[in-house]
Amino acid sequence: MRDIACGGYVAGGNCDFFADLKSDGADILSSAATSMQARLNFASDPDEKYGSMLAFPLLPDQWNNGKIDNTISITSRLLPWDMNNAAPRDKSFPGGEAFYTIYDQFLGLGSVHYGEDVRASENMEYVSQGSVNNSLCFLGPHRVYAPLSMGDKHELIPGQGHFGPDAVPGVRRPSGPTPRPTSDRDAPASRTPDGAAARW
Amino acid sequence: MLSRSTQVGEFYVMRPPPFPPKAGVLGFMDIFLYDEEGDRHVRIAWKDALKATAAVHLATDNTIKATPMPGVPEFIHAGGGPNKDGAGGLPAADAGANTFEAWYGHAKWLEHVNEKGIPEAEYATWVDSYNKKKSIYIVIARPFIEHLMHSAIAMVSGRDTGATLFGPAGESTFFSAASPSDPPRAPRRHADLRQHPGQDDRGPLRESAPQRLTGGARPALVMPPSSACPPRPARMIHTR
Numbered sequence: 427m428r429d430i431a432c433g434g435y436v437a438g439g440n441c442d443f444f445a446d447l448k449s450d451g452a453d454i455l456s457s458a459a460t461s462m463q464a465r466l467n468f469a470s471d472p473d474e475k476y477g478s479m480l481a482f483p484l485l486p487d488q489w490n491n492g493k494i495d496n497t498i499s500i501t502s503r504l505l506p507w508d509m510n511n512a513a514p515r516d517k518s519f520p521g522g523e524a525f526y527t528i529y530d531q532f533l534g535l536g537s538v539h540y541g542e543d544v545r546a547s548e549n550m551e552y553v554s555q556g557s558v559n560n561s562l563c564f565l566g567p568h569r570v571y572a573p574l575s576m577g578d579k580h581e582l583i584p585g586q587g588h589f590g591p592d593a594v595p596g597v598r599r600p601s602g603p604t605p606r607p608t609s610d611r612d613a614p615a616s617r618t619p620d621g622a623a624a625r626w
Numbered sequence: 627m628l629s630r631s632t633q634v635g636e637f638y639v640m641r642p643p644p645f646p647p648k649a650g651v652l653g654f655m656d657i658f659l660y661d662e663e664g665d666r667h668v669r670i671a672w673k674d675a676l677k678a679t680a681a682v683h684l685a686t687d688n689t690i691k692a693t694p695m696p697g698v699p700e701f702i703h704a705g706g707g708p709n710k711d712g713a714g715g716l717p718a719a720d721a722g723a724n725t726f727e728a729w730y731g732h733a734k735w736l737e738h739v740n741e742k743g744i745p746e747a748e749y750a751t752w753v754d755s756y757n758k759k760k761s762i763y764i765v766i767a768r769p770f771i772e773h774l775m776h777s778a779i780a781m782v783s784g785r786d787t788g789a790t791l792f793g794p795a796g797e798s799t800f801f802s803a804a805s806p807s808d809p810p811r812a813p814r815r816h817a818d819l820r821q822h823p824g825q826d827d828r829g830p831l832r833e834s835a836p837q838r839l840t841g842g843a844r845p846a847l848v849m850p851p852s853s854a855c856p857p858r859p860a861r862m863i864h865t866r
């Protein structure tokens with residue numbers, strides 16, 4: 427058992443794109459590259475808000491055939507089950523190797539992660555030497571439109587990583603002194619503090 | 627406890643619903659994500675996600691727009707939907723199948739319908755066009771979710787993992803008066819005077835009464851089976 431507690435949120439969990447959506451043309455990609463590097467280097471003031479998200483086109487075959495049904499890599503880092511393939515490069519990137527090449531030249535994805543420990547990858551340990559920046563993304567919980575739903579028009583797609591199948595609002599501990607809990611349900615110790623919501 | 631700053635990543639898939647939405651329905655391409663900073667659900671619009679892919683720029687590049695995308699149907703300026711040449715950012719001409727340019731045309735068509743809805747008067751025609759765009763997906767990646775993570779090793783207390791010689795200082799141990807056989811609801815009690823240091827509430831190491839009264843040689847300590855231990859009365863061993 428490890429990582430049994432999540433002590434504090436640092437950054438990277440909001441819903442802002444790295445790209446500046448008010449820009450046009452090539453500025454969209456350059457703004458994304460700049461803000462992503464600023465985030466990874468914590469280049470701004472401590473109270474500055476960083477972006478968190480990237481977007482890529484996806485091949486329908488990748489999703490429908492389950493090739494990226496639970497994990498993708500946004501850099502040249504390989505997934506454990508791709509290590510022994512003859513041409514494993516970037517198969518798990520959305521759009522495949524062709525789109526990795528395209529986005530890499532604009533966003534500098536290859537510099538996000540380096541120092542791959544091949545043996546650790548083969549053993550599915552997800553341990554790397556060198557860069558501490560993450561490049562693997564697991565399917566996260568999100569809600570999509572449900573055309574057959576009569577009431578709530580969105581349904582949950584359960585997550586397969588991070589905190590678990592779902593993340594719901596309402597767990598952020600209020601600032602200031604911690605209020606005295608009136609029951610076990612109100613006890614902050616039973617919740618993940620500081621906005622990290624987890625429903626097991 | 628070991629603490630370190632650790633990143634984890636998540637991704638989410640935006641795609642057309644398997645069945646076409648009813649006439650006038652908006653936002654069917656949007657998804658909701660959990661925002662850890664705001665502690666709320668946030669709607670991610672298809673329009674914003676499409677713009678974040680920079681496809682509007684990449685699809686105009688003569689080299690990139692021909693990038694193969696197997697499974698993407700041909701984009702034709704015909705049928706239902708916004709199909710004016712170049713209107714709303716659509717490709718100016720028809721785009722061949724399995725190309726990034728065709729993907730962008732379909733994605734832009736979905737953006738328009740997602741924002742305006744399918745008109746009821748032309749529903750059948752538009753749905754026919756919609757059904758050709760079910761393979762248009764966008765992946766949203768959130769790769770740098772960073773937390774301070776703590777690691778610890780937790781073990782069951784008691785004899786199995788080594789005796790605790792000092793016990794839970796400052797805590798009280800008691801049984802329920804209503805149901806004395808229930809297990810203790812507080813940390814296990816440490817040894818009392820003249821008890822083996824490793825014993826706990828599961829059974830005392832008792833010496834027989836006659837030997838204690840005669841004051842003879844110190845008897846051997848014997849661990850009785852747990853069933854032989856009578857329930858203790860409700861009592862408070864230690865109070866603050």
